[in-house]
Amino acid sequence: MADVKVTPKLDNKTLTKSFHRWFWGALTCFSQEHMQTFGYMASMLPILRKLYPNHDDQVKAIQAYTAFFNTNPMLGTVIVGVTASMEEARADGKAIDGETINDMRAGLMGPIAGIGDSLIDGTLIPILLGIALGMSTGGSPIGAVFYIVAWVAIAYFGQRFLYFRGYKFGDQAVSFLVGKQGAAVRTAIGVVGSMVVGGVLASWVNxxxxxxxxxxxxxxxxxxxxxxxxxxxxxxxxxxxxxxxxxxxxxxxxxxxxxxxxxxxxxxxxxxxxxxxxxxx
Incomplete structure (x- = not known):
């Protein structure tokens, strides 16, 4: 007898609401003790409310997200997407519990933080700033406008892409970031970043x-x-x-x-x- 295909319980509206909460509030109530814990919990509330109509079930499910969490906010979006997929599977009766979900989060936040900090803070932002500085020659405001628009667009649509890829492909999305393909992409971006920083150095430092x-x-x-x-x-x-x-x-x-x-x-x-x-x- 063929397996009955289970219709996903999470719709696009719920997933988008969860993503927006992470995008705008990943650092909610940020402290050295909790870091991004409360931001993560806030992003999962729409998911839990959709999957568990009963309030007691919501309280029980959210316990998995009370543990410490801290990673790169931009690339860490993929972990939130993967979590949404796992939570949906748990609500559907799969052999997934809160400890499994929390172990996944704890295991991924370190590697994603290392990749994200070097790729975003150490490479992407210097590239954008280097281009913006070049456009600001003579006191032109175009460089500042370019940086603001470019960074907001990349941050929003990049994180949205990662969130929904994490939800759709689960741990396969993470494997791309930490695997050989991801390493090749990071190397290529690093080379471009070095060229841009070198150009900025030659133009602006004397x-x-x-x-x-x-x-x-x-x-x-x-x-x-x-x-x-x-x-x-x-x-x-x-x-x-x-x-x-x-x-x-x-x-x-x-x-x-x-x-x-x-x-x-x-x-x-x-x-x-x-x-x-x-x-x-």
Missing amino acids: VTTSLQLRGADGKVFLNLQQKLDSIFPGILTVAITMLCWWLMSKRHISAIWTMLILVVLSFVGVLLGVFNPGLKY
């Missing part, structure tokens, strides 16, 4: 020295910047960039402390005559 050595007659016999340009143009810019990379990547110093270090180096350099800010008093 470190030069004003240090000059004079003889007894007061004439300059060594202009350090001219000598460096004849050997390796832009070498000071590269050196400062590599210093920042070393501080943040190897020494794990935050961006704020790195900027403070640069301020101190600039201040000392001006006092010693190594740098000339061109200020007149």
